[in-house]
Ligand SMILES: Nc1ncnc2c1ncn2[C@@H]1O[C@H](COP(=O)(O)OP(=O)(O)OP(=O)(O)O)[C@@H](O)[C@H]1O
């Protein structure tokens with residue numbers, strides 16, 4: 107029971123953004139994917155969530171092939187993706203963004219219950235339910251985006267740079283939230299991050315991408331300790 | 343004074359019809375980024391179906407209902423068969439940007455000529471459900487009649503129903519989400535392709551209603567090459583542009599505004615200036631306020 | 645494959661030879677064909693005006709018939725009220741339509757496809773009501789436009805239609821020659837740059853808005869000339885001479901010609917001339933019922949438009965060129 111990615115390659119026209127990568131994430135683990143700009147992190151997540159359907163190789167989640175499946179069907183298989191940038195719909199209210207994530211379940215009571223549970227974790231959103239999403243601050247939007255994904259009650263959560271544009275304090279808080287969610291809800295999380303150090307600190311395992319290939323991977327603690335990784339990706 | 347009230351009522355009546363057409367155009371524009379010029383043809387076809395129903399079952403209301411269902415079906419078929427093929431085949435190249443425009447225009451021509459082939463080009467007339475003799479208020483006979491009252495209230499009811507559908511239901515939420523941000527909607531589990539077709543279907547129903555209501559509002563005559571349907575399309579387009587092309591509320595307001603302005607021109611200046619006024623209004627809005635009267639400040643150039 | 649770079653002179657020579665060829669041809673065919681020849685020339689001008697607009701500047705006009713109407717009415721007015729010679733009337737047709745195009749183009753340049761498309765469509769739909777508005781335009785009847793009999797020195801058996809054909813063909817040759825030159829000039833390069841990539845063109849210092857307005861103006865001027873020629877061949881201008889279906893036909897012709905190059909323009913024009921005849925033949929087969937005769941031409945044109953957009957969106961000429969390039973490639977790489 108795990109996410110098993112084998113020989114995954116993704117091309118953007120003539121550019122090979124992901125080149126034959128293989129890795130494995132056990133259920134319940136939080137995996138941090140780090141790497142420089144343009145190293146293929148976003149491309150990897152978009153292939154896993156079905157947004158990019160031109161990928162080759164295989165990516166199996168609990169023996170179900172993720173590649174070449176439409177994102178709206180993958181959601182029904184327990185895969186939720188918070189895409190790069192703030193993955194909310196600014197024209198809709200906070201409440202509507204949340205309910206959107208659970209529409210496909212056709213379970214109004216269950217969805218309300220889930221919503222209340224999430225709002226306990228994120229009280230700032232609770233105060234702003236009727237506001238339109240484009241009035242939220244960057245951090246609040248990111249929380250909303252994550253909550254929208256959680257409303258689908260996923261088992262595998264793909265997060266693309268949730269810390270983008272957030273103040274350092276906020277980053278720490280969001281990462282702690284993600285860690286808590288992973289533990290309490292038993293989620294498997296792939297966390298793509300520029301904030302390499304903070305991400306590795308909360309993660310179980312780390313995967314370092316470089317120009318579309320895996321440069322290093324292993325338990326997060328040992329990556330932090332690895333002098334080469336420190337020098338190249340963690341900045342000290 | 344009576345004339346003023348009368349003009350306002352007449353303006354609102356035809357304005358409500360333009361609003362319905364504008365809603366149809368906006369719905370398709372929002373979901374597909376295409377201005378569906380075939381909407382006039384689809385409305386024409388639905389109106390003929392409605393006409394057949396009136397002949398058979400002698401009920402205007404049943405005809406309106408069936409025509410709307412037919413309009414929805416036609417539009418759904420056009421989207422899921424025709425537009426989908428078009429987008430698959432013509433996704434790049436010098437013509438990709440204009441191909442949908444050209445294709446919907448071709449469809450308009452095809453429907454008009456095809457319909458003419460089957461039913462002929464002679465006028466038929468839609469019998470109004472109630473009298474078209476104007477109300478009399480203290481000796482003054484108004485142009486506003488029970489028929490106009492029926493038309494304006496049907497149009498308003500439909501618009502109210504649509505606005506409830508969009509704001510209060512899950513379907514409405516999916517429709518709005520898919521229109522504003524298809525990618526995020528898909529990530530949230532919305533089947534955007536189906537929702538898009540549904541948007542077309544609702545547009546088809548709204549267009550059909552506009553067609554059925556406008557015919558008795560005008561001369562009552564109906565023919566495949568009728569200028570009325572071309573004008574309905576043009577006025578619907580102008581109303582939609584006034585409202586910002588992206589907004590349903592804008593479409594309603596744009597239609598009512600256009601209807602009122604044209605009614606005043608018709609009553610107080612000259613009937614032959616009606617079209618020129620509408621066209622000048624369009625140019626002014628495009629030059630001065632291309633985002634429409636209530637449009638958000640988003641780019642209109644894409 | 646190497647391309648022969650034609651100089652201005654050789655191209656001019658080519659057009660002169662083509663012209664002489666056409667004039668000789670005009671003597672050898674019957675009256676109907678001569679008339680169709682004049683119509684063909686009119687379509688060539690009108691279609692190339694749309695190709696310029698759509699293919700070279702990425703804009704689309706659904707109501708170019710309105711521009712033809714403006715040209716036609718301008719020519720007729722100049723002829724009737726000022727008694728000007730025919731070629732000055734045609735020049736006035738060009739100028740009037742170009743002026744209208746400049747106004748519309750200024751609004752259009754700020755807008756994207758659907759807005760311009762809708763606006764031009766509105767113009768074409770509303771044109772009759774505008775024509776009826778001003779008594780000087782003659783209402784439903786319209787105006788007469790009689791360019792006069794052919795000069796006596798051409799001989800007694802030189803028919804009126806042959807005269808129309810001469811004028812129309814000359815106008816078409818001049819228009820195409822001129823258009824080719826402009827497309828090869830810096831304006832042509834500018835339009836191509838804008839069509840290729842607006843952002844890059846803007847960075848290279850091209851004013852997008854001006855470039856588009858200019859394209860719309862030139863295109864409208866050409867359409868005005870076509871309108872003048874059309875009015876000449878039918879001797880009148882009236883709202884019914886410029887129906888909405890004319891705009892549709894022109895668009896169909898342009899799409900058939902392949903909007904990205906001028907080289908297919910004759911295919912588009914020939915198809916438009918042939919369509920009514922084909923429709924006629926079919927409806928005669930089907931027993932000439934009125935429904936069929938009135939609607940078949942429109943049906944054919946629309947069906948053609950849709951089929952071409954779906955099947956060969958870049959036009960058959962471009963498709964054929966690609967096909968040949970591919971097979972050549974295969975041959976040389978064997
Ligand atoms: N749609 C696309 N078309 C062409 N190339 C693309 C496309 N998307 C990504 N690329 C290229 O693929 C490579 C990987 O991009 P990707 O977005 O996956 O990087 P990333 O690791 O997410 O970078 P960042 O940290 O900046 O978000 C880059 O070289 C990028 O230019």
Ligand SMILES: [Mg+2]
Pocket residue numbers: 147148149190
């Ligand atoms: Mg990225």
